[in-house]
Amino acid sequence: MASNAVGVDVGGTKIAAGVVSPEGEILAEVRYPTPHSPEKLVETIVRSIREVSDGHEVGGVCLAVPGHILAQENKVVFSANLHAIEGIPLKDEVEPEIGVPLTIENDASAAAWGEFRFGAGSEVDHLVFITLGTGIGGGVISHGVLLRGAQGSGGELGHVTVHATGPRCACGNRGCLEALASGTAIGRRGRAAAVEKPESALGRIAARRQVLGEDVTELAREGDEAAISVLEETGVWLGIGLAGFVNVFNPEVAAVGGGAMAAGDLILASARREMRLRARPPSRDLVEVQVATLGPKSGLLGAAALARDESGAYVLGE
Numbered sequence: 522m523a524s525n526a527v528g529v530d531v532g533g534t535k536i537a538a539g540v541v542s543p544e545g546e547i548l549a550e551v552r553y554p555t556p557h558s559p560e561k562l563v564e565t566i567v568r569s570i571r572e573v574s575d576g577h578e579v580g581g582v583c584l585a586v587p588g589h590i591l592a593q594e595n596k597v598v599f600s601a602n603l604h605a606i607e608g609i610p611l612k613d614e615v616e617p618e619i620g621v622p623l624t625i626e627n628d629a630s631a632a633a634w635g636e637f638r639f640g641a642g643s644e645v646d647h648l649v650f651i652t653l654g655t656g657i658g659g660g661v662i663s664h665g666v667l668l669r670g671a672q673g674s675g676g677e678l679g680h681v682t683v684h685a686t687g688p689r690c691a692c693g694n695r696g697c698l699e700a701l702a703s704g705t706a707i708g709r710r711g712r713a714a715a716v717e718k719p720e721s722a723l724g725r726i727a728a729r730r731q732v733l734g735e736d737v738t739e740l741a742r743e744g745d746e747a748a749i750s751v752l753e754e755t756g757v758w759l760g761i762g763l764a765g766f767v768n769v770f771n772p773e774v775a776a777v778g779g780g781a782m783a784a785g786d787l788i789l790a791s792a793r794r795e796m797r798l799r800a801r802p803p804s805r806d807l808v809e810v811q812v813a814t815l816g817p818k819s820g821l822l823g824a825a826a827l828a829r830d831e832s833g834a835y836v837l838g839e
């Protein structure tokens with residue numbers, strides 16, 4: 522019998538733990554600021570799991586962690602936003618303290634699983650998920666199975682090169698999709714547009730303070746032409762990335778989430794257009810490019826579902 526599970530979204534600024542029912546309902550939730558020392562970090566993860574589970578029957582726990590993981594060792598090997606988590610044997614340190622089985626998953630892959638089980642992909646078996654935030658994360662579900670690769674580090678859709686001589690990416694490479702279509706890239710492009718068009722609403726903000734990605738979205742929604750063209754250009758780069766993913770994975774749905782999706786169709790309309798120009802039939806004609814539906818809860822929900830699904834409770838088609 523399927524039971525409740527705990528999903529823990531370990532982020533660079535906060536840790537959110539939730540007890541989730543088999544149907545995807547969050548029954549209880551706690552949040553703590555993320556400590557940036559390894560000992561305090563483990564302590565806070567343990568405390569959040571104990572606290573949130575209190576009074577609930579829980580069958581398993583999954584940690585959605587930021588960065589590249591070695592799944593067999595239950596370790597994060599590199600995390601740009603949370604160096605303190607690197608190298609900690611999470612299963613060995615946390616499991617004895619909580620008394621239920623624990624697994625780990627990359628946070629974007631967990632979010633993809635959340636959308637697959639409870640959100641934009643819940644009606645399909647083939648899903649590509651991309652999250653546009655400070656960086657770009659991704660996850661792929663094919664035939665109802667989460668793509669992990671040999672070490673659990675697969676599905677890094679944000680670090681596919683789409684422009685050989687493009688801007689430097691946080692990962693050290695040049696021209697990654699992340700460097701061209703993330704919230705950070707929107708901010709950078711917005712600052713350049715503000716310099717070019719000082720009379721635009723973007724330009725007027727730049728005269729007072731630094732232009733951020735959120736400013737671009739807000740002004741575009743109010744009709745500022747300079748801001749709208751920044752988002753359209755961002756959508757073109759996203760579409761170039763999507764075309765590749767559509768050709769490779771032939772998904773039924775490509776769901777796009779993350780903070781930058783506050784812009785919705787201001788980004789997605791040009792992304793769809795570009796994808797259709799570049800991807801091959803019949804894949805390009807099947808895929809629906811849509812906004813992810815779970816918002817910031819997708820990681821927590823997906824992690825909880827993985828804790829249960831991994832123990833065999835989930836069977837495709839049921």
Ligand SMILES: [Zn+2]
Nearest residue numbers: 680690692697
């Ligand atoms: Zn990169």
